[in-house]
Amino acid sequence: QSVLTQPPSVSAAPGQKVTISCSGSTSNIGNNYVSWYQQLPGTAPKLLIYDNNKRPSGIPDRFSGSKSGTSATLGITGLQTGDEADYYCGTWESSLRAVVFGGGTKLTVL
Amino acid sequence: QVQLQQSGPRLVKPSQTLSLTCAISGDSVSSNSAAWNWIRQSPSRGLEWLGRTYYRSKWYNNYAVSVKSRITINPDTSKNQFSLHLNSVTPEDMAVYYCARGDGDLDYWGQGTLVTVSS
Secondary structure, eight states: OOSBBOOSEEEEOTTOOEEEEEEOOTTTGGGSOEEEEEEOTTSOOEEEEBTTTBOOTTOOTTEEEEEETTEEEEEEOSOOGGGOEEEEEEEEETTTTEEEEBOOEEEEEO | OOEEEEEOOSEEOTTSOEEEEEEEESSOTTOSSOEEEEEEEETTTEEEEEEEEEESSSEEEEEOGGGTTTEEEEEETTTTEEEEEEOSOOGGGOEEEEEEEOSSSOOEEOOOEEEEEOO
């Protein structure tokens, strides 16, 4: 069972918007930055969002991140079929001195 | 551009030691601003961070509680790489293993190595 809680799956139609939630506690999300990763089938995870809401170079502004208290949210607008992937949140867990991840959310673009 | 290239055996016998290496290009294992991580992924455990090594005037390591008694992560400054050693493996250690750079945010990842534990 993962330290961070994500919904197992979300779906939406092409062109629509979707949000993916990530719930934690004060010892992880509440006091540390959150990252989001996209994992396409058969590939390594790719950093999408860091420091709660920053995008690495090359990541389109269709992807956004936010954090409030002990929860974080990934937003994707203008959905494309190429966005179908697994999405993971991650952060530092202060009590364990460890990186922790959510269980992942499978995005289906209908 | 940072690149991480993993190498090592893909088949390990139960009770033996799993050893993987991650060669770094475009950065230094001795960087004062980076950390060098190992993560694994399996259907049953999802993404699981195993540990990291980093240099801040001296070398430090952090390890996941789940593997702390069995894991060692070592830097090799002469080859600009770092390694993972996980001893006393069982079938539960079968997974895709990744190396990654990051001090919190993991911005560059290796290609992944599927390690099978079988006699």
